[in-house]
Amino acid sequence: MDLGIIGPAAGLFAVTNIDDILILSLFFAQGAGHPGSTRRIVLGQYLGFTAILAVAVAAAFGATFLPEAAVPYLGLLPLALGLKAAWQAWTGHRDEDEEEEQTRRGGPRPLEVAAVTFANGGDNIGVYVPVFATAGIGGMTVYASVFLSLVAVWCFAGKFFATRPVIAKALARWGHILLPLVLIAVGLLILVQGGAFGL
Incomplete structure (x- = not known):
């Protein structure tokens, strides 16, 4: 097992996931004040990133669960979630059952979270596959271990930014607008960069 790749693995994770900190901050702001929201967001982030790793490892071994042509269409996931959040913010309408459900589940x-993480990581898969394919099983184990450790750091950073007084105040005031805008932007970016629908 080559421990010398820990540094490059950390760097690779950072450059391919820098945008996740903003999205995580918005999720943490959305769940602020709800008991258990941190646990649910962290769980979702780990589910999404584990799915990214699983697809990348499988592809490095030659299995293709996700055809390359399908990757750009992952942008439809955050786009749909963003449009739903935008509709709720625009109408300002939430019936009592939905309000109760929102309070119960807390954000x-x-x-x-997993769907947004996985969709936003479609391009990560394309970067990770050749790296994993040349790293061998020992190298892949180190990469996966470093990546999964850094997911916790990313979650901590997202929570940290969401709870800074100035940022928390801004997110509390504008988060219901920012979250849909960011999700829609991420979705459109994935669709456009991947050439989905001939864009």
């Missing part, structure tokens, strides 16, 4: 559900 975003783990599967919502």
